[in-house]
Amino acid sequence: ISLAVTTLFWGAGATLQFIVIEWGAQQLGYRLDQASILMGVAALGTIVGAYLAGKVPLKKALSVLPMGVAMGLVVLLMPFVKSTWAVHSLLLLIGATSGFFVVPMNALLQHRGHVLLSAGHSIAVQNFNEQLNILFMLSLYSLLLWLRLPINVIIMIFGLLVATMMLVFIYWNKQNHKRDPLLSQCIGEEGHGKALQEC
Template sequence: MSAAAPCARSKRALRSVVAAQFFSSLADNALLIVAIDLLMQRHAPGWMTPALRLFFYLSYVLLAAFAGAVADAAPKGRVLMATNLIKLGGCALLLWQVQPLVAYALVGLGAAAYSPAKYGILPELIPQEELVAANGWIEAGTVLSILFGVALGSTLVGKGLALPAIGAVYLLAAACTLAIPHSPARDRAALAHPGRLLRDFGGSLVLLWRDADARISLAVTSLFWAASATLQFLVLRWAAERLGLTLSQGALLQIAVAIGMAAGAVGASRWFPLGRALRALPIGIALGAVILLMTLVTQPAVAAALLVVIGTLAGLLLVPMNALLQSRGLLYMHPGQSIAVQNFNESLASLAMLGVYGALLYFDAPLLPTLAGFGGFLVLAMGAALLWSRRQRPQERFGYSPAPNRLSTRSQSESPKIRQ
């Protein structure tokens, strides 16, 4: 057999995974917009809107220790199919007029199990030298799915066929997984000892928080995603109250953030390589300051431009922080466990911030003070992270040391690695 045959198979496999990810994420983003509209149609209390994401992230927190094991206990292609069908079930519950919070929690359950399988299947299908490019395709497909998903959801708002159309997209994502080459389960007994999984996860959590660089990047990425989850709903409220836009128009306005994030991610790869990752921290302060400017904007065109700037700053900050966290995680555990710890921290932070925002809505807090407080909090929190990083590594002045710190001198038998 020629050397070209395995290469062709790996390319077909990658196309299938990227397509499944694109359609699954597209449906997720469209469904959120439609679910918000359903709550508005039912005149639900304002706090229920951010609670949609709160219930979604709750699944990530509860499944954090087990999601990786689920991906290892069965062929990952089948896991990807099953999790898309679980998401389809959440969509069906909305169609059957079940409480949207319950339905969206089921979607979150599928998403929590989907994430480690999505990233874990790539090394099984793609040669090692092509993994970086493969991850790039996954991320590019995700960004595009956000853009088109928000647009699709905005288009479908108020239409009777909205939920069946989104359900069809989930089915399409599941169908794409049928083209993924079969690979055996990595460890069929991965779920046999849940107590050990919890201990391993707890040990991994402690290891990353005790590492100087990982601690900073975990704190920043957790704060970032918590702020991002809350800002998504703040922008919709801001668009309605300050810009006079409908839900559909306000949702489309969020595309500006995604465009900015894509541009920021490209810039980050050039200006903030791993060795200079911590030098991106001041951008977080600028991000909070620009959010404060939202309180002054009343024109949609200016709002769109400002959201592009916010997205760009977000991309410039997030990409180097993610790279730093992943590099430190590889010192102590396999990538799936590192991603699970990161998801846990980010989802827990998102739960907390969405809970605070939901409480503010419950007590009818005005928009502008809420928005100003949100931006001010980010400025202070990112400023604290910047000072923290200086104290952690005063000699390096925002540099990065690739050498393992004292924790990495532990033997592998002491490190809480999950079975390979």
């Protein structure tokens, strides 16, 4: 679950940077330098969200999954804001929700990767998946631009895609816990490379 979520996050994050710049130019009439500042505002929100996420214990990491749905839904509000304060507030909120849910997921991924594989193996798998998804989502964004879809339509597609995928991951997580009610007890266990030792 954590690998799927972080993979989605990095792909969505990379695409969102380009979307925000294009949105700033088309919707808000910003120059490139002004639109670039918007990413700094979103990054500030991510810092705040990451700080707050630091208070979430590892065993509760999966409880932040709904924040991913919230991020996708908040993105859907982008076409409806115009004023500077509303734009900045919305981007701060998008950044905060993304930072709040990705930090516990990264912590869980690194922990389970260390227990089941090794630090090197888990990081390699994580980076491969993340870069592959970045390539996929940027290709999808390029296709939508090539089709000359308005940026607000692209934003709606993007937000719905993220929210829907997060709902799928939440359902997947619930099914995993139904099959194995003791699954959550594995979070925080000690060990190293268990999956490799079994091979």
